[in-house]
Amino acid sequence: MNGHGRWARAYGAPTWHLLALALCFLVAGYAATKVVEVGIWPGFLVWFVGAVILHDLVLFPLYSAADFAARSSTARTPRRRRTAARPPGRRPAPINYLRLPTAFSGLLLLVWSPLILHGAEPNYRAAVGLSTIPYLTRWILVTLVLFAASALLYVLRCLAAGRAGR
Amino acid sequence: MGIQVSTRRARHTLGTKLAPSTVWESRTLPNGCWGVALERPFPVRSPNSRHWISGGSVPDASRGRDREVKPDKKGRLAARLRGWSGPPGPFRPEFWRSPLRGPWLTSVLGLILLAGITAVAITGLVSYAAYEPRLPGNDTTPGRGLLGFYLFDWPTDPVWLYRVTQGVHVVGGLTLVPILLAKLWSVIPKLFSWPPARSVAQAVERASLLLLVGGAVFQFVTGILNIQLFYVFPFSFYPAHFYGAWIFLAAFVVHVVIKLPRVISTLRTYGLRDYLRSSVADTRPEPPDPDGLVAIDPAPPTMSRRGLLAFAGGGSLIMFGLSIGQCIDGPLRRTALLAPHGRLYGTGPNDFQVNKTAASLGVTPALTGESWRLTLTGQHRMELSREDLLAMPLYTYALPIACVEGWSTVQTWTGVRLADLGRLAGIRTGSTGVTARSLQRGGYFGEASLSAAQVADPRSLLALRVNGADLSLDHGYPARVIVPNAPGVHNTKWVRELDFTQEGS
Numbered sequence: 001m002n003g004h005g006r007w008a009r010a011y012g013a014p015t016w017h018l019l020a021l022a023l024c025f026l027v028a029g030y031a032a033t034k035v036v037e038v039g040i041w042p043g044f045l046v047w048f049v050g051a052v053i054l055h056d057l058v059l060f061p062l063y064s065a066a067d068f069a070a071r072s073s074t075a076r077t078p079r080r081r082r083t084a085a086r087p088p089g090r091r092p093a094p095i096n097y098l099r100l101p102t103a104f105s106g107l108l109l110l111v112w113s114p115l116i117l118h119g120a121e122p123n124y125r126a127a128v129g130l131s132t133i134p135y136l137t138r139w140i141l142v143t144l145v146l147f148a149a150s151a152l153l154y155v156l157r158c159l160a161a162g163r164a165g166r
Numbered sequence: 167m168g169i170q171v172s173t174r175r176a177r178h179t180l181g182t183k184l185a186p187s188t189v190w191e192s193r194t195l196p197n198g199c200w201g202v203a204l205e206r207p208f209p210v211r212s213p214n215s216r217h218w219i220s221g222g223s224v225p226d227a228s229r230g231r232d233r234e235v236k237p238d239k240k241g242r243l244a245a246r247l248r249g250w251s252g253p254p255g256p257f258r259p260e261f262w263r264s265p266l267r268g269p270w271l272t273s274v275l276g277l278i279l280l281a282g283i284t285a286v287a288i289t290g291l292v293s294y295a296a297y298e299p300r301l302p303g304n305d306t307t308p309g310r311g312l313l314g315f316y317l318f319d320w321p322t323d324p325v326w327l328y329r330v331t332q333g334v335h336v337v338g339g340l341t342l343v344p345i346l347l348a349k350l351w352s353v354i355p356k357l358f359s360w361p362p363a364r365s366v367a368q369a370v371e372r373a374s375l376l377l378l379v380g381g382a383v384f385q386f387v388t389g390i391l392n393i394q395l396f397y398v399f400p401f402s403f404y405p406a407h408f409y410g411a412w413i414f415l416a417a418f419v420v421h422v423v424i425k426l427p428r429v430i431s432t433l434r435t436y437g438l439r440d441y442l443r444s445s446v447a448d449t450r451p452e453p454p455d456p457d458g459l460v461a462i463d464p465a466p467p468t469m470s471r472r473g474l475l476a477f478a479g480g481g482s483l484i485m486f487g488l489s490i491g492q493c494i495d496g497p498l499r500r501t502a503l504l505a506p507h508g509r510l511y512g513t514g515p516n517d518f519q520v521n522k523t524a525a526s527l528g529v530t531p532a533l534t535g536e537s538w539r540l541t542l543t544g545q546h547r548m549e550l551s552r553e554d555l556l557a558m559p560l561y562t563y564a565l566p567i568a569c570v571e572g573w574s575t576v577q578t579w580t581g582v583r584l585a586d587l588g589r590l591a592g593i594r595t596g597s598t599g600v601t602a603r604s605l606q607r608g609g610y611f612g613e614a615s616l617s618a619a620q621v622a623d624p625r626s627l628l629a630l631r632v633n634g635a636d637l638s639l640d641h642g643y644p645a646r647v648i649v650p651n652a653p654g655v656h657n658t659k660w661v662r663e664l665d666f667t668q669e670g671s
Contacts, residue, residue: 012365020420021370027416028377030312031409037309038409043400048410051383052376055350056357071468093446095468100477107481108488111343112504114396120506123395126526128519129640130509138503142488 063106070098091161097154101146108139252360262355265464266474268452270436272459273429274475275349280422282342283382287415289335293570294408296320296328296653301615302601302668304656306404313412322623325650329568332653333493336572339389340489344481346382348474352459359458371424374417381414393571394506404610442472492519492573499575507573515633516641518575521654524639528607529660531639538644540628544591544666552644555630558582563625569654579648581629584621584664593666596622601665602647602658611655615668616647625650628661 011018035041074095114120115135124132255261295317299305307314321327363369385407392403399406436452444450449467452460469477491502502508511517524530539549560580568574585595601615620626626649630637637643642659649656 010366012367013371017367017424018370020423021374024374024377024416024420028413031412031416034307034309034311034313035405035409038307038402038405040401040406044406044410047388047399047401047406048380048384048413051387052380054383054387055347055379056354059347060351060354093468096473099469100480103477104481104484107344107347108484108504111340111390111485112394114391114394115504115506119398120394120396123397124506127395127522128507128509129523130511135504142484142503 059110063103066102067099070102071095074098092154092157094154097150101143101150104146105139105143108142112139256355256358257360259355259359259458259461260463261358263461263463263465265449265451265461265467266469266471267352267355268460269428269432269455269457270441270452271471271474272349272352273432274438275345275352275478276425276429277433278345279342279349280426282338282345283418286335286338286342287411287418289331289338290411291316292331293328293335293653296331296651297570298615298617298656301599301617303611303613303615306402306610307408310408313408319617319619320651322620322626322650322652325625326566327651328653329493329566329574329651332568332570332572333490333574336389336393337486337490337493339386341482341486343386343390343485344478346386347481348478350379355458374420377413377417378421381410381417384410385414442475444470444472446470446473489572495575505573507569507571515635516638518577518641519569519573520640521569521571522606522609522659524660527604527609527612527660529605529639533605534639534644534660538662540645540661541663542587542591542666543663544588544593546592548591552630555582555628555645558586560630561624561627563627563648563650565625565648565650567648567654567657578633579627579629580631580634581627581645581648583624584616584626584628584647584649585624587628587664588621588666591664591666598666599668601668602661603663603665604658605660605662611658614647614656614658616649616652616656620649620652621666623650628664 007015032041035044074093109116112135115124115132116139118132118136121132124130252258294314297304297306298320299307299310299314300317363372388399388403388407388410391398392407397403446467446469449470451464454460454462487501488503489505489508491499492505492508499508500510507519507521509519511520524534539551540555542548542550559582561583562578562580564576564578566574566576584600588595588598588600596618598621599615599617600621601613604612606612616626627647628645629642629648630645632641637646642657642661645661646659647657647661
């Protein structure tokens with residue numbers, strides 16, 4: 001076995017793979033020493049670890065459970081229609097007309113929750129000179145518009161499907 | 167769907183021609199093991215069954231790890247470990263059932279993120295340079311060391327540059343949130359893949375992925391909280407976001423270097439159109455992949471791939487559409503319904519975005535009244551009242567004020583040229599910069615420095631009026647700095663002293 005083969009078998013990838021990763025850890029490690037020097041490392045580390053798990057262990061279980069619930073509640077159709085391969089003339093599946101506005105509204109809430117739920121009120125009022133109160137109303141309005149648009153689209157699709165089926 | 171048909175045929179051929187339970191296939195190892203073709207058992211779906219057949223007696227989850235076992239103690243332990251199919255639930259490949267996950271989807275999302283994050287990262291680094299951290303009072307990360315290697319003198323032209331780059335950084339970051347979430351969703355089975363690593367290479371690479379995912383979410387979360395002034399993090403934003411960026415970028419660059427060849431070959435093999443064309447009804451899983459992204463027990467599709475991309479893209483469009491208004495003037499500014507700094511104050515000359523009120527920084531009318539004097543420090547020292555300043559030649563320019571938090575607006579400013587004030591203090595124009603000190607108590611940038619080139623620009627003003635009216639207290643009365651293309655924090659409000667004795671700038 002030549003050197004390349006032995007290396008590949010022991011390590012599992014070409015040499016440049018290890019070199020590239022070593023460089024990555026070098027730069028990241030250097031930046032990490034700066035975080036330690038500034039003295040903010042305990043908080044930084046906690047938030048960094050939190051960031052690693054935020055999506056996969058917090059957000060994902062929440063939104064997939066919500067999605068599962070939504071699918072179960074909308075899928076009251078017989079089993080044979082499960083494959084979404086609906087013949088023309090059938091009502092379109094309602095799930096995505098529920099999914100999209102819910103997800104978009106949830107996304108806006110996720111990103112802007114400090115404004116919408118007034119968590120940022122003290123700093124915000126002091127800095128900007130205005131209150132965060134309008135944001136809750138705005139978010140509710142945007143959410144209503146999203147659901148209304150989705151419902152309208154669903155009704156139109158149902159009507160179109162009904163016409164095609166006749 | 168040509169792809170699916172040919173795949174199924176290939177599977178079928180393999181399953182019938184070769185051994186009934188074990189199919190040996192020459193293939194590359196998952197994750198960074200290219201170029202190392204090893205003979206390995208690869209599970210295939212039997213043509214008549216929904217179940218997977220794996221190598222020999224080894225259970226499903228340990229597929230691809232079958233090797234001759236040496237009969238020593240260590241070997242027996244290893245064999246028993248191999249016999250264990252791993253923890254239940256998400257650690258089992260059959261847990262992940264979305265028919266949409268696969269290398270093609272991840273590649274497309276990855277390419278979009280590559281473009282987007284590159285733009286956000288470059289504009290972020292540009293913003294750091296725009297802060298001119300090498301000048302006294304401007305440095306929020308004095309220990310940056312080599313990480314400031316690229317710093318350059320921030321220009322005053324074009325005047326809209328910082329407005330655009332910081333708009334791209336903030337609104338671009340907000341727009342990427344749904345794409346990032348979609349990308350994380352698309353690869354989530356890999357977090358739980360069992361065993362955690364199949365080679366040293368994979369273990370090292372997965373360690374870098376912790377930095378990648380942690381770094382990305384850390385940067386997005388700190389940025390998003392900071393623009394909403396929700397300072398719940400137990401550290402100062404500046405060093406955390408700056409050093410966090412370097413940790414993230416190190417992992418991001420190496421991730422792109424390792425994965426881009428795979429992305430390109432995946433998209434070359436399958437193209438964009440075929441998968442984008444398929445409707446919900448004819449959406450099929452991608453062909454099995456070595457990384458285990460493709461579900462082995464897929465659920466019926468409820469959304470097509472183009473539907474999913476439109477879903478993520480729609481989320482981006484909503485994020486963008488509801489925040490871009492804070493970077494635009496005119497009636498479109500009203501569209502910034504969900505953006506922290508797109509607020510309307512009224513219709514008067516001073517009714518534009520306030521970043522920090524006078525009250526929040528301890529600036530009271532008593533400090534800015536008749537007794538206020540501007541101190542000029544240079545070859546000689548002198549004090550000027552607001553009347554003295556108004557008696558000097560006044561110039562008017564329409565200049566943007568653009569904040570690091572992403573909002574910007576163009577207003578018409580009237581005031582005295584900084585260069586004229588420098589000459590008054592006995593300074594030759596272009597020979598030195600200036601440090602502006604504010605009446606403000608506490609807060610960042612109560613003292614900020616401008617470079618010699620910034621002072622020399624004829625449009626750099628100590629503004630006394632805006633849109634034809636006296637500055638309001640919240641906008642910096644009695645006098646504020648306004649410099650073309652400078653980040654907002656360098657446009658010091660409530661100036662009490664202009665110090666031209668700066669060295670080495």
